[in-house]
Amino acid sequence: MTERRDPVAVPVAEAASQADRGSRRALTHVSVISDVLLTNLANTFGTLAVAGIVVYQFLEVNAKRENERIALANAQQDQAQQ
Missing domain, CATH: 1.20.5 (Single alpha-helices involved in coiled-coils or other helix-helix interfaces)
Incomplete structure (x- = not known):
């Protein structure tokens, strides 16, 4: 069985990990x-x-x-x- 992930939590988590690396695109996945x-x-x-x-x-x-x-x-x- 595949793992179900919250569609909103995933982009926010990805944005947080990118922010940790200093990426300028960290806020591109923030919700509307x-x-x-x-x-x-x-x-x-x-x-x-x-x-x-x-x-x-x-x-x-x-x-x-x-x-x-x-x-x-x-x-x-x-x-x-x-």
Whole structure:
């Protein structure tokens, strides 16, 4: 009877043995990313992108308001000095 080997474990074991010998092709047998992991990564990066956009817009709007408030305060101070 022939020995049954796990089809995923064999390339990984071969990659590990090649890495021990210093081969540059050690990672050629690594398995493909799964659909679940790809979906989770896409959802995470999409959520982070939206959160980053919201934070940027919040800071941008508040910076404009702060600049307008400072300009108004300076104008009022200049009028009071004259």
